[in-house]
């Protein structure tokens with residue numbers, strides 16, 4: 001039986017926001033497996049702000065997705081056929097960056113069986129126990145290095161990464177202030193996640209609110225947004241403070257060169273240590289993070305949310321939610337039914 005594989009391919013590079021003609025849905029037959037390969041039916045696709053970066057041809061940490069190629073994206077799926085004696089049919093596997101498609105043929109050694117822990121849904125491995133959790137963990141602890149009593153500020157604080165960062169900072173004894181884009185998000189991070197304060201950048205003067213909530217200045221900035229929010233935080237950073245530059249989502253849809261911080265001299269005057277980082281550099285240390293993240297999740301100390309859109313066809317519209325904030329937790333697409341789901 002020839003299977004057909006729906007694939008979202010990059011048709012052209014977006015100008016500004018991702019547009020309807022930038023991606024096209026095509027069907028391609030799934031070829032026969034070679035020795036050592038496995039055929040995976042994708043179940044969850046991760047949608048990430050970096051998808052927009054990969055669609056552009058700017059200088060970046062991976063090669064841009066080529067025009068005509070399947071859009072890159074992280075996936076988890078179920079093995080439907082296997083020519084790898086180590087990976088049985090039915091295994092739930094992570095397939096790396098298999099992309100926006102129904103099926104993926106994994107080359108030998110690419111698929112990794114998910115070590116499913118009792119009581120945890122598969123979406124956990126695509127969020128808090130996946131790249132999201134690793135990003136938060138290493139960005140905060142390796143680069144930010146918060147100490148008990150210090151003040152940590154995190155932007156996009158109700159998002160996938162930011163919500164985990166704030167909770168880990170609390171576990172480590174810091175005072176945590178989150179910057180978010182709605183009253184509901186502000187409520188969630190303060191009432192449910194234990195942040196000390198939230199600032200709604202859409203309704204408040206961020207600088208004045210930071211002055212109010214950070215009377216002793218800022219020791220760690222976990223930067224997810226860039227632009228004016230980053231400027232407001234950097235203007236209040238203490239001597240010898242640290243800035244983990246995780247992302248600059250406010251700039252990803254911009255055309256042309258992106259301006260840096262307007263107060264660059266504050267790095268000198270306050271001896272701020274600024275370090276950009278990409279989670280893939282930390283993958284060899286994943287076990288170290290998991291030894292903390294798994295018990296924190298299992299004991300309920302670390303909470304997370306996922307926002308699941310159904311159907312591969314929704315992906316190009318759904319990814320835009322990351323830029324409007326119209327999602328509630330780690331944004332995923334359910335490409336096909338998870339194992340065990342009612343038909």
Ligand SMILES: NC(=O)c1ccc[n+]([C@@H]2O[C@H](COP(=O)([O-])OP(=O)(O)OC[C@H]3O[C@@H](n4cnc5c(N)ncnc54)[C@H](OP(=O)(O)O)[C@@H]3O)[C@@H](O)[C@H]2O)c1
Nearest residue numbers: 049156159160161180181224247248249250277278279325
């Ligand atoms: N360095 C790495 O390895 C790495 C890995 C993963 C993610 N990241 C970065 O981490 C950041 C968060 O990613 P995520 O996956 O966790 O996504 P997310 O926070 O779940 O979603 C993005 C959030 O950004 C906020 N946002 C969007 N446009 C904004 C703007 N113009 N100004 C202020 N806030 C804006 C929105 O929240 P509001 O409703 O609060 O505005 C939105 O919900 C991104 O910058 C991403 O590129 C980096």
